[in-house]
Amino acid sequence: MFELHAQQPSRRCDGLHRRSFLKVGSLPFFGLSLATLLESRAQAAGTTTDNLSCILLWCDGGLSTIDTFDMKPDAPREYRGDFKPISTSVPGLTVCEHLPRVAQQMHRIGQLRTIAHTGGQHAEACHFMLTGYPQVPDVNAEPVGSVIHPCYGSVVSEQLSWRNNLPPFVQLSAGNIKYHHAGFLGSGYDPLRIKSDPNAADFEIEDVSIPSSVGADRTQRRRSMLAELDRFHRLADQTAGAIAERNEFYNQAYDLITSPAAKQAFRIEQEPADLRDRYGRFREGQAALLSRRLVEAGVRFITVEFNGYDTHDKNFIELETPLLPKLDQAYSALLEDLAERGLLETTLVICMGEFGRTPKVNGLAGRDHYPAVNSICFSGGGMKMDGFVHGQTDDKCSQVVGSAASHHDLAATIYSALGVASNKLSHNIDGRPILTTDNGHPVREMFV
Amino acid sequence: MMGRGLVEPVDDLRATNPASHPELLDRLATDFKEHGHDVKHLLRLICNSRVYQLRSAANPQVDIDGMFYTHRQFRRLQAAVFLDAINDVTETTTSFEGLPVGTRALSVPDPTVQSYFLDAFGRSVRSTPCECATDQSPDLAQSLHLINSPHISAKISAGNGRIARLIKADGSDADIIQELYLATFGRPATDSELKTAERFVKNDKSRQENFEDLLWTLMNSTEFVFNH
Numbered sequence: 001m002f003e004l005h006a007q008q009p010s011r012r013c014d015g016l017h018r019r020s021f022l023k024v025g026s027l028p029f030f031g032l033s034l035a036t037l038l039e040s041r042a043q044a045a046g047t048t049t050d051n052l053s054c055i056l057l058w059c060d061g062g063l064s065t066i067d068t069f070d071m072k073p074d075a076p077r078e079y080r081g082d083f084k085p086i087s088t089s090v091p092g093l094t095v096c097e098h099l100p101r102v103a104q105q106m107h108r109i110g111q112l113r114t115i116a117h118t119g120g121q122h123a124e125a126c127h128f129m130l131t132g133y134p135q136v137p138d139v140n141a142e143p144v145g146s147v148i149h150p151c152y153g154s155v156v157s158e159q160l161s162w163r164n165n166l167p168p169f170v171q172l173s174a175g176n177i178k179y180h181h182a183g184f185l186g187s188g189y190d191p192l193r194i195k196s197d198p199n200a201a202d203f204e205i206e207d208v209s210i211p212s213s214v215g216a217d218r219t220q221r222r223r224s225m226l227a228e229l230d231r232f233h234r235l236a237d238q239t240a241g242a243i244a245e246r247n248e249f250y251n252q253a254y255d256l257i258t259s260p261a262a263k264q265a266f267r268i269e270q271e272p273a274d275l276r277d278r279y280g281r282f283r284e285g286q287a288a289l290l291s292r293r294l295v296e297a298g299v300r301f302i303t304v305e306f307n308g309y310d311t312h313d314k315n316f317i318e319l320e321t322p323l324l325p326k327l328d329q330a331y332s333a334l335l336e337d338l339a340e341r342g343l344l345e346t347t348l349v350i351c352m353g354e355f356g357r358t359p360k361v362n363g364l365a366g367r368d369h370y371p372a373v374n375s376i377c378f379s380g381g382g383m384k385m386d387g388f389v390h391g392q393t394d395d396k397c398s399q400v401v402g403s404a405a406s407h408h409d410l411a412a413t414i415y416s417a418l419g420v421a422s423n424k425l426s427h428n429i430d431g432r433p434i435l436t437t438d439n440g441h442p443v444r445e446m447f448v
Numbered sequence: 449m450m451g452r453g454l455v456e457p458v459d460d461l462r463a464t465n466p467a468s469h470p471e472l473l474d475r476l477a478t479d480f481k482e483h484g485h486d487v488k489h490l491l492r493l494i495c496n497s498r499v500y501q502l503r504s505a506a507n508p509q510v511d512i513d514g515m516f517y518t519h520r521q522f523r524r525l526q527a528a529v530f531l532d533a534i535n536d537v538t539e540t541t542t543s544f545e546g547l548p549v550g551t552r553a554l555s556v557p558d559p560t561v562q563s564y565f566l567d568a569f570g571r572s573v574r575s576t577p578c579e580c581a582t583d584q585s586p587d588l589a590q591s592l593h594l595i596n597s598p599h600i601s602a603k604i605s606a607g608n609g610r611i612a613r614l615i616k617a618d619g620s621d622a623d624i625i626q627e628l629y630l631a632t633f634g635r636p637a638t639d640s641e642l643k644t645a646e647r648f649v650k651n652d653k654s655r656q657e658n659f660e661d662l663l664w665t666l667m668n669s670t671e672f673v674f675n676h
Contacts, residue, residue: 167588187587206564207592211601218661219596225648225665229641243522243670246586253591 050160051346052381052418053295056152056303057288057331058130059353060177061122061310064367065375066359066397067319068096069111079359079396081367082316090387098324101332108335108344110384112376112413112446114391116404117355120369122310125354126178128371132411132437141178147428148183152414153301155436157182157189159420164298165259167192167252172287173305180303184428188248191303198268198286205266208256216258223254265297266290275337280329288330292337295347300418304330309353313364327351335379348381348417359398372399376410381417383446390445405443412440417447449494452521468515523675524586527569528553530673537631537667538603539610568593594668604660604667611659621646624659632666 066072071085071094085094088106095103102109119125119134127135131149138144150158153169162168171180171191182189194205210219256262268276268290279285284306291302306327311318331351338344356374357367373393379385392401415422415436422437454467454476467473476490483489494500502520525533531553535541541550544561553566568589594600603609610631614624625645629637637645648665649658666672 190587192588206568206589207596207598210596211598213598213605214601218657222661222664222668225661226668228644229665230669231641231671243674246524246591246670246673249586249588249591250595252588253595256588256592257596 050163050419052348053299053346054152054156054301054348054350054381054414054418055288055291055295055334056301057306057327057334057349057351058173058177058180058303059306059309059327059351061308061353062125062355062357062369063309063351063353064311064315064319064357065373066357066367067315068099068324068375069377070113070356070373070375070393070397071096072359072395072397075359075396078361081361083319088387093387093389096324098320099328101328105332105335106387108339108379108385109377110379110386110388110390110446112378112390112405112410112443113373113393114400114403114405114443115374115376115407115410116400117371117407119355119371122354122369123178125369125371126180128407129352129354129374129410130177130179131183132407132440134407135179147432147434148179149434150183150185150189151180152411152418153180153191153303154182154185154189155415156301156418156420158185158426159424160300162252162255163300164261165255166262166265166294166298167256168300170194170291170294170299170301171303171305172198172290173303174283174307175305177303177305184434185426186245188245191301197283198290199281199283203268203286208262208266210257219257261297265293265299268293275333278329279333279337280326282326284326285330285333288334289337292334292341292343295338295343296341306330311357311366312362312368313366315357315361315366317365338380344380346381348383348414349377349379350414351377356397359396373397378417378446382448383417384448388446390443406440408437408440409443410440411437413442413446415440416442449491449500450517450521452515452517456515469517522670524569524673525675527566528556530569531563531565533672534600534603534667537610537672538606538663539608539613540603540606565593565599594673600667601664604663605656611656611663615656615659621649625649625662628659628663628666632663632669632672 066079067081067083071083072080073085073094074080084097086097086100086103087093088095088103090106093106095106117125117128117134119128121137121141123137123141124135127133127137127149130151132152133147133149135148136144153171157168160168169189169191171177171193173193174195174197176193180191181187196203196206210216268286271289271293276286276289279289284304287304291304294302306323308318308323311323335344335349338347338349352374355369355371358370359373360367362368375393384390391405393399394401412422420436422435422440422442424436426434426436428434454469454473455461455465456468476493479493480486480490499517502517524530531542535552542553542563542565543549544551544553544556544563546561547556553563556563556566604611606612610628614627619627622642625642626636629635629641645662649655649662651658
């Protein structure tokens, strides 16, 4: 298999273009997804106590936990690496010297260090860590199994639906994130992907604002004309599949276009300049700030991508700049801001990558893929904080000491924190029964 | 052509993913061979078949995913074809960076040429030798783009576009409506459609705007967006 493609947003070692993967057998899924979509929207009308949200800071490529949150300063030099630990707001707990501002927020973070999986390549690791299920992709990162599972945000979308005319699931990322979509649930639960840069002066969401040349009145008129003239449109009730699905998207699109809440939420320029500076004037920083605005407006699940953590070579150079300073600034600002606004109790913040990295530094001063350890940072949403750490890795960060938890447990933990059923039964188009997690158990120790 | 391969997905030929209709596949393969691997002959054969010509309305409860070919599957136009169709209908062009003016989207050779439209509607990134890498699933961004995009809007109201030309020519309402129907759907409007459309364009607003709105409506219709 050869690669012709050069320019791509991904900086991963496998060089695969991270496009959307919902294509193998996507057509057959439409019928199912619409039925469930309508059903869940109907159900949501009766829901009352759902003020929970989630922000996932996704360190794409695999954050080196041994260099950041789970340092081993007493290990031999070829293991401990170049960085030194510093003290934090929690006595006795240390983090990397290049995360000084996160260090001051460690009382707002709890860590889970028992999650291990076996996915040594990015694609499968993403599937493990973003959906909770295993997947065996082929050399093109295309799934081999017949079931592609939905990621956390899509499950949240499916079970909890829209809120305040805002899509439940938003992705802030320049490119696509592998397996960060609705899988067999159907594209109706895919994230709204915002690829434009929130740090740009002219930042706006593609096509959400009505063009001034058209105006609100004509937009409304066009919609009613369409309803009357589109002869296939009326077939939608009897036609499962693409048509019905498209109509649902049209309704969603109008919800979004006509919603004042949506417009307001995306106006990041209304934030005070010093707060924008605090988050950092770069894509990820402003995306983190935008994610807070979206939480306030009613979006349920927002993923902010931090790209470039696949540090096979020059691990320490790249982490020192630009990777960790960006994460440091944006992550710490987000936690502080959420806490100050009283939003942290209802907002689960997760910071993780698809795997940890090899304990021993390689010949290129890099670290390679290492799914046997990870250190996942949780804040808010009813999770233990104050520097709480569950689980432990050995003296070289090479394996979990004691019993490891599985990716299913990670999924169940996240669903449990968000009030989403982790044992809901769905069926893919073949009628195969699939549970939200495969017997995952929430890691109870993580909860207050 | 059918919206679904005899082997699905079409590029996944292996023993453990058998064809849904193995006899038919064998028959087509034999016929293809017997006619000297003549692709045109094969296409003609398929197009002339009863199954290809089935209507799209059917009882989907029986065959939701079209695996049994009981009805015609709706298929959204592919991204490049769709963009070309929009340009044809509005009589405008899309310029691609580094390519001559008037280059059709279908002829854009390089997947790194910037185009929001092609990205949103799914195009092959050509990272593998397989055209299957085009994603055809609908999503919210596509609906937003068709409904609300300033680019599409500018095409509809372009000073040298179809609407502007028709308004300048000052034909009757009915003539303009018929031309728009022919351009978008490839058929004249039915009597009732004509009446409805005439009602829409008769008001105190500007004629240009009225027909822009009508063209927008036709371009957002299922009949235009989907192969059916």
